[in-house]
Amino acid sequence: MTESVFDVINIEGITARGLHGVYPLERRAGQEFKVDIKMTVDTRTAAVTDDLSYTVDYSQVAVEVAKILEGTPVNLLETLADTIARRVLSFPQVHAVEVQVHKPEAPLNVAFSDLTLSIFRDRSSLSEVTPVVAVADLTAVPVRPVTATVALGANLGDAPATLAQAIVSLDECPGVNVTAVSGLFRTAPILLPEQAPQPDYFNAVIEAETVLSPLALLDTLHELEASAGRVRKEKWEARPLDLDILTYGDLHSDDVRLVLPHPRAHERAFVLQPWLQINPQACVGARGRVEVLVQQVQDQSVELLAELWVEDALAGHFSEGVVSAVSAVPEVVEASPAVSVEPVVSVVEPVVETQFVHVPEPFTAETGVEPVASEVEPAVATGSIRQTYRLANAEETESPIFAQFAAKRAALQTEWILTKHQIDRDWEMSQALKAAEEKAAQEATAAQERRRVEGLPSLDIPVPTKLPPLQSVPVEMVEEAEVSSALDTLATELQPVKQSEPEQYSDFEKIVFGIKTTQSEAPVLRMPSWKRVVTPVEPRIVDEPTAVTVSDKPAGTSTEQVSESAEKTTSLVEPCTDTAQIPTTYQGLRRRQILRPDPTGSIPVIPRNHE
Ligand SMILES: Nc1ncnc2c1ncn2[C@@H]1O[C@H](COP(=O)(O)OP(=O)(O)OP(=O)(O)O)[C@@H](O)[C@H]1O
Numbered sequence: 266m267t268e269s270v271f272d273v274i275n276i277e278g279i280t281a282r283g284l285h286g287v288y289p290l291e292r293r294a295g296q297e298f299k300v301d302i303k304m305t306v307d308t309r310t311a312a313v314t315d316d317l318s319y320t321v322d323y324s325q326v327a328v329e330v331a332k333i334l335e336g337t338p339v340n341l342l343e344t345l346a347d348t349i350a351r352r353v354l355s356f357p358q359v360h361a362v363e364v365q366v367h368k369p370e371a372p373l374n375v376a377f378s379d380l381t382l383s384i385f386r387d388r389s390s391l392s393e394v395t396p397v398v399a400v401a402d403l404t405a406v407p408v409r410p411v412t413a414t415v416a417l418g419a420n421l422g423d424a425p426a427t428l429a430q431a432i433v434s435l436d437e438c439p440g441v442n443v444t445a446v447s448g449l450f451r452t453a454p455i456l457l458p459e460q461a462p463q464p465d466y467f468n469a470v471i472e473a474e475t476v477l478s479p480l481a482l483l484d485t486l487h488e489l490e491a492s493a494g495r496v497r498k499e500k501w502e503a504r505p506l507d508l509d510i511l512t513y514g515d516l517h518s519d520d521v522r523l524v525l526p527h528p529r530a531h532e533r534a535f536v537l538q539p540w541l542q543i544n545p546q547a548c549v550g551a552r553g554r555v556e557v558l559v560q561q562v563q564d565q566s567v568e569l570l571a572e573l574w575v576e577d578a579l580a581g582h583f584s585e586g587v588v589s590a591v592s593a594v595p596e597v598v599e600a601s602p603a604v605s606v607e608p609v610v611s612v613v614e615p616v617v618e619t620q621f622v623h624v625p626e627p628f629t630a631e632t633g634v635e636p637v638a639s640e641v642e643p644a645v646a647t648g649s650i651r652q653t654y655r656l657a658n659a660e661e662t663e664s665p666i667f668a669q670f671a672a673k674r675a676a677l678q679t680e681w682i683l684t685k686h687q688i689d690r691d692w693e694m695s696q697a698l699k700a701a702e703e704k705a706a707q708e709a710t711a712a713q714e715r716r717r718v719e720g721l722p723s724l725d726i727p728v729p730t731k732l733p734p735l736q737s738v739p740v741e742m743v744e745e746a747e748v749s750s751a752l753d754t755l756a757t758e759l760q761p762v763k764q765s766e767p768e769q770y771s772d773f774e775k776i777v778f779g780i781k782t783t784q785s786e787a788p789v790l791r792m793p794s795w796k797r798v799v800t801p802v803e804p805r806i807v808d809e810p811t812a813v814t815v816s817d818k819p820a821g822t823s824t825e826q827v828s829e830s831a832e833k834t835t836s837l838v839e840p841c842t843d844t845a846q847i848p849t850t851y852q853g854l855r856r857r858q859i860l861r862p863d864p865t866g867s868i869p870v871i872p873r874n875h876e
């Protein structure tokens with residue numbers, strides 16, 4: 266009997282739609298991927314203790330795998346399988362993993378039943394291949410919103426106010442929606458050995474959904490830093506605002522302009538602690554789970570100041586005494602592999618000119634919210650630190666800004682479902698078009714042949730323009746516009762009808778599948794006018810759920826008018842609770858025009874309550 270027992274946990278057929286592949290159509294329409302996972306885990310302790318924490322939670326693994334399938338598109342099945350293996354190995358209890366990815370709808374020109382890639386990875390094989398060559402295109406605009414994580418830091422000026430303002434400003438940037446904000450942490454500055462003492466830092470981490478390319482997001486962050494007065498002179502100098510991208514979807518990049526995941530995130534408590542708060546499942550790429558990494562930096566001083574802080578900070582409630590407060594805690598020199606220094610602990614004389622004294626209890630005056638002392642856990646580096654506030658009547662509450670973020674997230678999810686629906690329709694449309702082309706071409710050839718046999722002169726029968734053959738289209742990350750314009754050209758050439766009327770899904774179905782034919786002509790395809798918006802200035806019509814019902818509709822008014830009245834009478838961001846009904850009914854859907862210049866049209870302009 267060997268020392269280690271490796272049992273196998275098997276998950277078969279994790280299924281999700283993804284946009285992976287090198288061909289534009291794959292990137293645009295997506296297809297189904299299936300994954301089988303075999304994890305070797307020593308389950309003996311779990312068996313004896315009957316405790317989940319000693320083994321791997323397979324439901325969590327399955328969710329993570331599905332997220333990768335649905336996440337940032339990659340070209341190769343190899344990359345997809347490797348990313349999955351790395352993610353699974355980031356669960357500490359998994360010793361090795363076998364990943365099989367199925368791509369049953371792969372674009373092959375011959376009949377086939379399945380296409381698979383199987384890989385095996387254990388921890389040693391991972392480190393052998395760690396120098397992954399970054400192939401990321403940092404200027405590529407994502408075809409779907411991507412979740413990015415951003416770390417915020419500041420130690421000059423009214424740092425909490427600057428951080429809060431940066432969050433609000435980022436949320437207001439086109440193409441970015443902030444979806445989660447960590448608590449506000451006060452942290453001892455991590456400095457280089459020769460650096461003079463600095464004021465304490467204030468740090469936080471946020472999550473945002475974005476349709477900006479990675480570099481466009483970085484530029485946006487740099488602009489925000491500049492508007493807060495940041496001037497770069499020295500490494501790790503004190504600064505009024507620092508915004509770093511920790512992750513951008515699952516993207517890996519070794520490009521010096523933007524290294525992803527952030528190359529030093531894994532060794533910084535001031536990043537890991539707040540990050541863990543907003544995403545307990547977070548991973549720093551192949552370096553593993555934040556939950557595990559945070560335990561290795563427990564010697565760094567971080568202190569949770571407030572969980573709900575954005576509004577207080579904006580109001581300047583944190584400003585007193587911040588600027589010159591210097592931590593009395595000895596600083597720790599960062600053990601960065603890039604800076605090869607002996608780990609030195611330089612003791613800093615505490616230069617506390619003004620104590621950090623003013624930490625207001627949020628909302629006490631205005632809303633009667635009081636911190637519940639018993640729920641305030643000490644700021645130790647052991648996973649999530651929760652600090653909840655309760656109303657006097659003991660109901661849990663959130664600050665209005667948090668409520669707004671939550672509402673936006675709900676609205677985004679609604680939009681996602683509509684987008685997914687649209688992607689599915691696009692796929693069906695492209696299939697229908699292809700079939701129609703082939704049929705038309707066959708009929709035209711047959712008709713010509715009949716006329717030839719009968720000795721009649723040849724007729725000039727119009728044959729629909731072909732879709733570009735898959736192989737001839739250059740392989741690019743951003744193919745959306747290209748495919749869109751090809752389809753638009755096709756639509757124009759095939760005599761589109763109803764160019765100006767906005768149409769609904771039900772009409773679309775009729776149009777797609779109701780191919781009109783006459784006896785002597787080739788099929789005439791109708792294209793739905795709302796499907797394709799190629800120019801950024803053209804509005805896109807989007808329907809979203811509201812509380813409005815048909816009974817609210819005044820007799821004889823148009824949909825537009827109903828939607829206007831809905832704007833006045835209902836909450837602007839109405840979370841959708843029963844999303845299943847969206848595609849099937851327009852009852853209670855509010856119609857909006859989206860003018861945001863994004864190529865996919867997949868992120869909504871969310872009306873903001875505070876505007
Ligand atoms: N993930 C990333 N996020 C932000 N900037 C990055 C990233 N990867 C590389 N950079 C590059 O690093 C440069 C320096 O960034 P910055 O001045 O914010 O560093 P810093 O905050 O002082 O140090 P650190 O990167 O260790 O936090 C930026 O101009 C940017 O191009």
Ligand SMILES: Nc1nc2c(c(=O)[nH]1)N=C(CO)CN2
Pocket residue numbers: 417418419452453454455456466467468501507535
């Ligand atoms: N505590 C703390 N220390 C730092 C920070 C920071 O945000 N917080 N940022 C640095 C460079 O980005 C260097 N050191």
